[in-house]
Amino acid sequence: MTAPARDSRRLVPRLGLRVRPRDEALCAAAARCAGLAGLAGLCLLCYGNSLRGELVHDDVWAIVHNPDVRPGTGLRDVFRNDFWGKRMEDNTSHKSYRPLCVLSFRLNIWLWGVAPLYFHLVNLALHFLVCCLLLVTCRRCVFSDSRWASVAVLLFAVHPVHTEAVSGIVGRADVLAALLFLLCFLCYTRSVPPSSCPASCPASSLWLLLSLLLGACAMLVKETGVTVFGVCLVYDALVLSRKPLLSLLSGSTFTEFIHESRALLKRAALLTAHVVLILSVRFWLMGGSMPLFSEQDNPASFCPRLLTRFLTYSFLLWFNAWLLLAPVTLCYDWQVGSIPLVESLSDPRNGATLLLLLLMALVCGHCIRSIQTQPSREVLVGLLFLVFPFIPASNLFFRVGFVVAERVLYMPSMGYCILVAHGLGRLCSGVGRWGGAVGRWGGAVLSLSLLLLLLLFSWKTVSQNRVWSSREALFRSGIQTLPHNAKVHYNYANFLKDAGRHLEAVHHYHVALRLYPRHASALNNLGTLTSDPQEAERLYRKALDINPQHNRALFNLGNLLKTRGQDSEAELLLKNSIRFGPHFSDAYSSLASLYGQQKRFSEAKDVYVRGLEFCSESSDLHNNYGVFLVDTGEGALAAAHYHRAVRLRPDHYVAMMNLGRLLRSSNDNEQAETWYQRALSVSRCVDVLSPLGALYYNTGRFEEALQVYREAVLLQPSSSELGLALAQVLAISGRALEAEQTTRDILLREPSCIECYRLLSAVSCKRQDHRQALQFLELALEQEPSDPSVKAELLFSRGNQLREMDQLHLAFQSYHEAVQLNPDQSQVWMNMGGIKHIKGDYAAARSYYEKALMLSPGSKLLKENLEKLDRLERRSKGV
Template identity: 75%
Template sequence: HLSGSRLRDLLHICSPFIKRACLISGYVVIIMSFRLWLMGGSMPLFSEQDNPASFSPHLLTRFLTYCYLLSFNAWLLLAPVVLCYDWQVGSIPLVESLGDVRNMATVLLAVAIVALCLHCVSSLQKQESREVLVGVLFLVFPFIPASNLFFRVGFVVAERVLYMPSMGYCILVVHGLGRLCSVVGRWGTTALSVSMLLLLLLFSWKTVQQNHIWLSREALFRSGIQTLPHNAKVHYNYANFLKDSGRHQEAIHHYTTALRLYPRHASAMNNLGTLTRHPEEAERYYRKALDTNPQHNRALFNLGNLLKSQGKEKEAEALLKDSIRFGPHFADAYSSLASLYAEQKRFPEANEVYLQGIENCPDSSDLHNNYGVFLVDTGEGQLAAAHYQKAVRLKPAHYVAMVNLGRLLRSSNENKEAESWYKRALQVTRKVDILTPLGALYYNTGRYEEALQVYREAAALQPDSTDIWLALAQVLAMAGRTKEAEKMTLGIISRQGSCIECYRLLSAIYSKRGNYTEALDALDRALQQNPSDLTVRAELHFSKGNQLREMNQLDRAFESYKLAVELKPDQSQAWMNMGGIQHIKGDYAAARMYYQRALLLSPGSKLLKENLAKLDRLERRLTGGA
């Protein structure tokens, strides 16, 4: 009867707690159900490197390791000496046998928890010290979701999950300190107070130290290597930072270290491939990564791009499709596959891939920009402008889209709008790729001083660029500063003797001065370079014909024009000039033939029609005279 009475008393005392526990449990169920709904009704997927214990095929290993991790987290609360931002991949070896000495820590924790629970039951019966129960509940319950008991978590140890349990820990420490102070007397209380103050100062110092570590990405990743040098993940993260910083040799070293510690690290293999200069070695790394993880969308993408550059288009297409299938929100894969289709003239398929990519990656500014380039190439300029603008809205610093939009506007002779977009891009960064199209705009619109200023800045940024110095010389020549232009062009030729455009510019400068012999010599020197492009050779022969005609060497001029049309038969101007020479020489039948050939190529040419009319009048006059 007495024990039943005690049981009723205990139930009476515990009933408020049970009600609150049920209420809170209901809240937890509702919140977790909402979270599952947000995640599409499925739990997140983790890899073996995220939580090796949960992937162990042995039940004993999983049980012992999970139990040891509880004691390890308890130790981190008691003595946060060794702290790291990431405890994955080998940071804590699995506990695989009962003989592992680390099981003693698990036993000690179990004894401590049982003792606390017994103390809580005793305190409830006596209706005193309820703070112990509150401390234990705060210590245990918030940690349960991170314990692997109900579902797999994506980490081994995560210091952040100790934030809520630390509240219970603090309550227990304060309660214990109060109990100790009540029994040790005045001097003992003083000693305990001083010790607690020193401990608080020590913990505060540790907090400041950790804050310094979190100030920068480099400091954080380097601290991980210093704290857990046997952790493959921290080496991989630090290698990623080094790769992004351009320190490729150091990055290769840490990727290699990560693979030595964890040979199945597919991402490290993939990233090593991106840093390798030799295509064969890069391909080997990519394929090795895919052997480890066939669904690694980055490795599929990189290998696909590599094979695409080697002309292996079918295999590249299959790999890029798989990259999209396993990473539907990876925008670069859509761009690469679409560009492959565009190169193969499969424009409808390329368009479909771009639209699919924009649907799945609506926030990708690069995808909108690349689609804009594709639309321009396929003659959809108006639609392209909208996508360039969308790219800039998504990423206000996307200067490439700004330059592309400027070029598009320039092609429509909307020079003011084009100039404003170029200048907006220059507000983001001062790059040659922005300065040169702006300089070309100024040059083509007769604003030579502004063009000179822009090209000089470009030349200062990229002093080894022949194209920039040549453009600068062309602007000087058009601005009437022919001596400076000549000196600059000769300087380019002294550095690079095979500059065909330089000789053409020199010819134009000499011709402008009336030095036709020097102009002709410059063109001959350009032809001596034997350009492989037939169009360039045709244009040089055409220019040479013009110079010879200016020098009244009509027969030689005719031969040059003839060589030009043999190389490039669609040069209507050359055909017309050949007709003009025959016209002057009185061979009207040949002149008519050449004029008519030119008219087929340029049916709207007024000059050709006038020349044919003159020819008709001459022939009628001659016929009438006969």
């Protein structure tokens, strides 16, 4: 017989100690804080190396070149324009309306400037907050065991498919939308009162209104945020308010079902009306048109065969699921040949599609079967979070502008992680039933497998972050990952072109065209790197044959024809460039420049004014308009546009330099120097140093001019103009030998430099070596200057040297030749009169003096000479 069982509690000695509720609460809070700290550490460990990254790829267009993110721009434009700064109603707009995300970029710049570090920090902080909210969601609404909630969040925190969304700044739209998605979902679950609470509870109404607001904000961050309302509605019907559904399934009449589900129906009606309203506003903002995408953006959507489109779209579902399941191959761009179209039923890839459909059917069948009992919230929420956020990217309702985009998987991956954690939980439960050593070993294997998966995901995330660290690393990774993708070769070629590595760029443009011969942009960019104008024209025209509305090719071809003097065709091309790209500021500047060359100043001004209406944030256009205004005598208006250019782009040193020149022309040397120095702080280049040196020279600050010109010559030693300017400063500051040596060095490179001979003549004259000075002037005249005024000045200088050598006859002949070329030289006439005066030919002297006095009526020296001549004439007459 067995001994009777005894209550085990009696065997435990009573110690008289009790854990107080307050201590339990403190322990729980400490555990939660420790868990959050560990989660933060994991996020930092996985994404810490992304903080050193630059602004790359789409970040440049969404932040650097987007006027809406600058604090000086009106807030109204943020809510009128798309994500990239274009008007929503514009036909060329991407139609991506995300004003709240743009405002987050703007806040970033307002607080910390355009420093990439702080953009990355904010993205990392948002990812951590999403992980925290997902943990709260899983514990409250999904898992009964908080351990599996933690597993789901750990998987989500380290998943490599998130690198584009977290490490790429543009991905903030997806991360922030996920944050608002979860907040909206949590608020909605709080808005549904338990059965013990009346449906009209004020707190419930407040939570519901807050949920509606957060869902609308999610859509204003990214379009996929609106799917949260579908998730809320289904979750409400199947979990929160499932009693009416159970009664209907158990045999209740439809009338009874309607009566019991009044609260649910009211919420459903409110959500539906809200979604209809916000989507209607969204479509109204789009100006009644959908975004225009090209074939290379989404080839399947342009395929005329319905079967091909259906099979390809179905396979893309599997492909996206595979990226979540095994993110081995990741790339920033999956366009143009990355995933060939599925064109027949015999394509083996259809097997993968069928497998996915089978798995989804099994999971959905499990959910349906469990409705009458207790639905598996893990499977249901996992499916809802996986499927609903992906619907806008599925091409089901409208064409999207990509084949595959990893960042759009950020929200669906929440559902995937929930499903994986649920599956692991079921496996652990099954293994645990075996008991004994087998059960322990099975549990250990599953734990190690999970740990290995987390480590592999973390390692892949860290390594993938390096890809997003710089523009070069990102584009090179695309070449290595998808060498058959024409788009990645095109992007890498663009980087090489910008970096000045033109031969490599040409190679990759050719590869892109071999992979995708109809790549109009590759043809256009290849044309810009071609030194042969005929070949460049052929490439531009071929690009326009493919895409007649390619505004860059129109612009480049128009500029090429403008340089050849084919003004009528160039004008038409530039007009079309503006027509098809109204926000392309360079086209306005080029067309206005063409009109300016033709003296059509009124039309040029109209083009600039129109350009500033469409491109009011273009600093280059403001600068170019300022130059035009100065050339047409409206310098006062030009200053305002130079200032505007600098405000729009604080590093626009060309506008600063032009403003300095404008102030210099009005003799405001102090302010001019300030702007030159400011330009120099941005770029110590020759274009800034040269006018600053001229300012110092003309204001008698020769030592400072000497320092500036020396630096300029070091930067550009082959420039004869800079070397000559340096020599002139050396000569006037008393460094004659150094000036002469510098000038002779220029002559070794450029023997026909007339100004060099003039300067050497001036240096020799200063040493009283008039014979050598004369020799240099003769050498200058042997170069046969094409400008008559230059030759007249040389003849005048030669006459001066001959006069100093007492060769008055030859001096007079040289003066005479000078005035024949340029009769407006008062000093030459006076010197000719002086020679005649000395030789006693008073009548001739008087005529030359009088001609000189007509040109310089205020000359005291001329009047004195005429008075001397009068006295001599009276004396000679004996008066």
